[in-house]
Amino acid sequence: MATGAAEGRNLPPMPGEVRLAKALHPRDRMRIFWVLLGVLLLGVICFSPAWPDAVDSQGARFPLSTAAKAALGLYAMALVWWVAEVVPIGITAVAIGVLQALLSIRPAAAAFRDFMDPSIWFIFASLAIGMTFTKTGLTKRAAYRMLVLVGERTSMIYLGSFAMIALLALVMAHTAVAASIFPLLMAIHSLYEDSDKPTRFGKGLFIGMAFVAASASVVSLLGSARAPVSVGFFKAMAGREISFFELLYYMLPLGWGMALLLWGYCRILYPPERQSIPGLRQRARALYDRLGPMSRQEKLALATVLGAVVVLGACSLALSSRMPDQTAVVLSTTVLLFLFRILTIQDLEEIPWNIVLLFGGAMSMGTGLWVTGAARWLGVQLLVFLQPVPGSVFVLGLGLFLLVTTNMVMNVAAIALCLPVGLVVAPYLGVAPEVVMFTALAAAGQPFLLLIGAAPNAIAFGSRQFSAGEFFRAGLPASILLMLVLGLFVYWIWPGMGMPVLLP
Numbered sequence: 001m002a003t004g005a006a007e008g009r010n011l012p013p014m015p016g017e018v019r020l021a022k023a024l025h026p027r028d029r030m031r032i033f034w035v036l037l038g039v040l041l042l043g044v045i046c047f048s049p050a051w052p053d054a055v056d057s058q059g060a061r062f063p064l065s066t067a068a069k070a071a072l073g074l075y076a077m078a079l080v081w082w083v084a085e086v087v088p089i090g091i092t093a094v095a096i097g098v099l100q101a102l103l104s105i106r107p108a109a110a111a112f113r114d115f116m117d118p119s120i121w122f123i124f125a126s127l128a129i130g131m132t133f134t135k136t137g138l139t140k141r142a143a144y145r146m147l148v149l150v151g152e153r154t155s156m157i158y159l160g161s162f163a164m165i166a167l168l169a170l171v172m173a174h175t176a177v178a179a180s181i182f183p184l185l186m187a188i189h190s191l192y193e194d195s196d197k198p199t200r201f202g203k204g205l206f207i208g209m210a211f212v213a214a215s216a217s218v219v220s221l222l223g224s225a226r227a228p229v230s231v232g233f234f235k236a237m238a239g240r241e242i243s244f245f246e247l248l249y250y251m252l253p254l255g256w257g258m259a260l261l262l263w264g265y266c267r268i269l270y271p272p273e274r275q276s277i278p279g280l281r282q283r284a285r286a287l288y289d290r291l292g293p294m295s296r297q298e299k300l301a302l303a304t305v306l307g308a309v310v311v312l313g314a315c316s317l318a319l320s321s322r323m324p325d326q327t328a329v330v331l332s333t334t335v336l337l338f339l340f341r342i343l344t345i346q347d348l349e350e351i352p353w354n355i356v357l358l359f360g361g362a363m364s365m366g367t368g369l370w371v372t373g374a375a376r377w378l379g380v381q382l383l384v385f386l387q388p389v390p391g392s393v394f395v396l397g398l399g400l401f402l403l404v405t406t407n408m409v410m411n412v413a414a415i416a417l418c419l420p421v422g423l424v425v426a427p428y429l430g431v432a433p434e435v436v437m438f439t440a441l442a443a444a445g446q447p448f449l450l451l452i453g454a455a456p457n458a459i460a461f462g463s464r465q466f467s468a469g470e471f472f473r474a475g476l477p478a479s480i481l482l483m484l485v486l487g488l489f490v491y492w493i494w495p496g497m498g499m500p501v502l503l504p
Helices: 004-009 016-025 024-047 066-084 087-102 108-115 120-134 136-149 154-168 176-190 200-217 226-238 243-268 280-291 296-317 326-339 345-350 352-373 376-388 393-403 413-426 435-446 455-461 468-497
Strands: none
Touching: 024 066, 024 087, 024 200, 066 087, 066 352, 087 108, 087 226, 087 352, 108 120, 108 352, 120 136, 120 226, 120 296, 120 345, 120 352, 120 413, 136 176, 136 280, 136 296, 154 176, 154 413, 176 352, 176 455, 200 243, 200 455, 200 468, 226 352, 226 413, 226 435, 243 296, 243 435, 243 468, 280 296, 326 413, 326 468, 345 435, 352 376, 352 413, 352 435, 376 413, 376 435, 393 435, 393 468, 435 468, 455 468
């Protein structure tokens, strides 16, 4: 018996035992923990006894319906799953639509309709445009031309690189901009320093790339996916559409102003060890010449995108209500890019659908909070603490909360919860919805503290020029600078530009 037991212990494990051993890996245990935590939060909130009504200053009562309570539970679960990435973020987004239908929060047709919202297709079109600029070589052509113009002085290389990022973010998502510019900056740094050793110039160049990509992304609807989502929320909840050029008009001074301040900030924080990089202009000119004349594909791509921007401008300036929808205009560029065979079926398959689904789920979640009344209940509850606060202080407080939150969770998730609640609270404090939306977008779009805050942060970290701690230490003063700039815009600049800040 003893011999048989000993022999049994020496036998190889059965397949089921191997699977069980793998399932008990610490990473798998943590994954199961986060999955169950999200489900537990959903269950506790969804099936808890009725919560007390929210009561505003006029005595109006806002009960939290069963569907609204379930919507809050679903948001808590989605937030945990998104932060822990227990499944792909796009699948968590799909789960949002599925559970809204299963828990009777909203009908399935309504929950999944938000995945086809025009703002989501605007995001799809902007991703296709970014892919086109990279594929055709337009990004490289612009970058090499920039280096020829700015020359070999390191301070001007800072400025030229950041200016190029800001310009590209007008028509490309900031992630695509950072991914396209990153190899160029690596090549520049290799001429500055032969080894992989970190330098002050390298720190300023790559940390600045991440910061400026974030600041420039708030300027245009094409600069980030969160901008169309924010505009979509605003249209659904405030009943008015923010046009392409209205967003550009109000956000260009803020985004590009921040980019300019960040240039000065990086020069002060990370002064280059050397004043110039000899031979850089000559090499950039040689690389530009090697590209040759603009190809037919480059010309078609550029004409298609610029044509769409011109039409969007005409739509913004026209008073007629029969002008084409701005999403349809931008999406038509995608159709044309495939018709001209600039993009192919392989490119279509490389579109990051995981990200597209993420924003669809966030749109569905935010709309669910609004439609069920959960956002109004949260907003009125929040008023108990905000009633003595002036409206402008509330706006900046919302911006500060989003600025911190967007470093820890995906900015679209922060927008999905905060913007609906902010739009509920604003009228009670005499604040116009426009300033709430623009402030939320500006704050959520500029995560300067943590590497997980935005994709450009992670891309810049790949340079190995700085540590996560160095990024945080550089980002703290930059975040304070952003709040000071936001205060300047909320109190003086935006009102001077004609933005309604306080309700009449």
